[in-house]
Amino acid sequence: MTLANGGNRERGAGTLPVPARQPLGLWLRESSTGLVALALAIGAGAGLGAIVFRWLIVTFTHVFSGHDDYSGAGRAAHPWFPWLGPWFLLLAPVLAGLVYGLLVQRFAPEARGHGVPEVMYAVAERGGRIPTQVSAVKALASAMCIGSGGSVGREGPIVQIGSALGSTLGRAVRLPESRLRILVACGAAGGIAATFNAPLAGPFFAMELILGDFAVDSFGAVVLASVTASVVGRAAFGNTAFLELPAFTVHNPIEYLLFLGLGVVVGGCGVLFTRVLYLVEDVCDWAWRGPEWLRPAVGGVLLGGLLLALPEMYGVGYPVLHNAVTGRYLFGFLLLLLLGKILATSLTIGIGGSGGVFAPSLFIGAMGGTAFGIVVHSWLPQLTASPGMYGLIGMGAAFAGAARAPITAIIVLFELTGQYGIILPLMTAIVIATLTSRALSRDTIYTLKLRRRGVHLDRSPDERRMAGTVVGTAMEELPEPLPERAALADAARALALSGHGILPVVGGDGQYHGCVTARAVAEALGADSSVGSTVADLAELPPLVTRETPLADALAALSHAGGTGLPVLAEKNRLTGWVTHQSVLNALYGSAVPR
Numbered sequence: 001m002t003l004a005n006g007g008n009r010e011r012g013a014g015t016l017p018v019p020a021r022q023p024l025g026l027w028l029r030e031s032s033t034g035l036v037a038l039a040l041a042i043g044a045g046a047g048l049g050a051i052v053f054r055w056l057i058v059t060f061t062h063v064f065s066g067h068d069d070y071s072g073a074g075r076a077a078h079p080w081f082p083w084l085g086p087w088f089l090l091l092a093p094v095l096a097g098l099v100y101g102l103l104v105q106r107f108a109p110e111a112r113g114h115g116v117p118e119v120m121y122a123v124a125e126r127g128g129r130i131p132t133q134v135s136a137v138k139a140l141a142s143a144m145c146i147g148s149g150g151s152v153g154r155e156g157p158i159v160q161i162g163s164a165l166g167s168t169l170g171r172a173v174r175l176p177e178s179r180l181r182i183l184v185a186c187g188a189a190g191g192i193a194a195t196f197n198a199p200l201a202g203p204f205f206a207m208e209l210i211l212g213d214f215a216v217d218s219f220g221a222v223v224l225a226s227v228t229a230s231v232v233g234r235a236a237f238g239n240t241a242f243l244e245l246p247a248f249t250v251h252n253p254i255e256y257l258l259f260l261g262l263g264v265v266v267g268g269c270g271v272l273f274t275r276v277l278y279l280v281e282d283v284c285d286w287a288w289r290g291p292e293w294l295r296p297a298v299g300g301v302l303l304g305g306l307l308l309a310l311p312e313m314y315g316v317g318y319p320v321l322h323n324a325v326t327g328r329y330l331f332g333f334l335l336l337l338l339l340g341k342i343l344a345t346s347l348t349i350g351i352g353g354s355g356g357v358f359a360p361s362l363f364i365g366a367m368g369g370t371a372f373g374i375v376v377h378s379w380l381p382q383l384t385a386s387p388g389m390y391g392l393i394g395m396g397a398a399f400a401g402a403a404r405a406p407i408t409a410i411i412v413l414f415e416l417t418g419q420y421g422i423i424l425p426l427m428t429a430i431v432i433a434t435l436t437s438r439a440l441s442r443d444t445i446y447t448l449k450l451r452r453r454g455v456h457l458d459r460s461p462d463e464r465r466m467a468g469t470v471v472g473t474a475m476e477e478l479p480e481p482l483p484e485r486a487a488l489a490d491a492a493r494a495l496a497l498s499g500h501g502i503l504p505v506v507g508g509d510g511q512y513h514g515c516v517t518a519r520a521v522a523e524a525l526g527a528d529s530s531v532g533s534t535v536a537d538l539a540e541l542p543p544l545v546t547r548e549t550p551l552a553d554a555l556a557a558l559s560h561a562g563g564t565g566l567p568v569l570a571e572k573n574r575l576t577g578w579v580t581h582q583s584v585l586n587a588l589y590g591s592a593v594p595r
Helices: 002-013 024-030 031-066 081-089 090-109 116-125 133-149 155-172 177-196 201-211 216-237 255-287 292-309 318-325 330-348 356-379 386-404 405-415 418-438 447-451 461-465 488-498 518-526 552-559 581-592
Strands: 504-505 514-519 564-570 573-582
Touching: 002 116, 002 564, 031 133, 031 155, 031 177, 031 216, 031 447, 081 090, 081 292, 081 573, 090 133, 090 292, 116 155, 116 177, 116 447, 133 318, 155 177, 155 201, 155 356, 177 201, 177 405, 177 488, 201 216, 201 405, 255 330, 255 356, 255 386, 255 418, 255 447, 292 330, 318 330, 318 356, 330 356, 356 386, 356 504, 386 504, 405 418, 418 447, 418 488, 488 518, 504 564, 514 518, 514 564, 552 573, 552 581, 573 581
Parallel strands: none
Antiparallel strands: 504 514, 564 573
8 A cells, every 4th residue: 555655646746747638529630540540430331331322222123123133134024013014114213203303302402413523522612511411312312213223323322422421420520621521532432442342442533533632641541441341341242343254365465556446436435425414414404494303203204215215224234234245245236235325324314313423434335345346356356355355444444534533443443353464455445545535525524513513623722712703803003114214223213112023114105015023123233234224125024914814824923923913914015903912812802801
């Protein structure tokens, strides 16, 4: 007891303070280990969400079609209503649309569409904040849409479901926006990893498309979430490749020239898919005049008619994709399936359906690539592999052409198939498809939706904030210009009094002749050859700024100016104002800037 008490007295009087226990909330918000704990929790949640979501798809597919996957069943009748024959296809999208149309309109309008652009928007413009109810609404709406025949994929929904889980947990512990965005990416990566058994593809999808960078801290958290989700997913789905296909190998090095052509053709198909998707969406927006909740049901009549004509378009369509790559379809039917998928997916999204575009892009690539392979194999049978290999590579090329995410496309195709032998031709075709897409289109299938809203993700946050604002709203009074014949000593005095370090130069007729900087005048005055020199000898032309110049471009010009401002020009080379960093700040934030 004496020793114990003495020990207590010694600790109480010691020179080393006992550190206070860090509060849980502070630990989660600020420490790296707290971020790890959150990433693990989100990964587990995303994995469970993927299990529930896939179960919902299977359940609703059974309810609406009576089959595990109706796309491979031909025109079979619903076993519960055999007297309807295949005509039940006209009713299934309508009945489902009535339910999920109301659900989405009432509780989470963000759940409409293909999901990934909404997550990209939340990360870029809303600090990673996604409403909590989006997870449940998106899961139900997308599962009903796919189960009733909607020709969309499940990657967009699972990305949005996982991201909403990450956002909800991050807001619950009051994370700052920088960390909240990381948790959103963790949810997206976990969802992809669990639903496709792709622990590598998940992080690259999240970093390349959602966050847009590969910072070390965020990458580590996203990888941990992906691994955790994969472990959870494998416990339910097993550890096998998502697509089990025969092994493919390159027969001759000359085939790499054909893979270049494949990248161009199928990459172009990815761009075509993007264009048709938004064209059909615009047509549906123009044609529909009723309430939004009723739009999926009324549009479901058109979708049902398409399914009746081409039942292979029902749902995601992985059995049809498998049949194409294994050589069960002829050239003409492959082209019909390619065009049918583009139209069916576009119509599903256009009428207000909920589902992703990743799986449809793989489907389109498989059809286009296999058709390409049939042509080259009949032309060079001794030098080329089977058409299925071209179909497999075409899957990645089509996604790269549509989403312009080459790293993700390479990784995801390798993980979906487990075939390392296709990596070199896959990389070749995907790079060419990406370049083709960039040459044909400014936007991707994801960013075009945002650009149509006025959101430009290729700009910095400050540039997006300035979008639509021009210099004319940020001008201030023009400082007194220098006459081109002014002596350097007079110019030095005027520059010192102006405080700008740069002043415009005008001729006798008032025409703008450029600008002169304090640095140029000082260097000239220090040289022996300055005797008799005038301002005209030192004038230079900075970047042109007019009243209609966007503020983002004006800021770029100011960063290269030799002083703190630049002149604003009107027509006929006349000076009309002056723009500085301070005037831009005042224009952007107005009353928020102290005066």
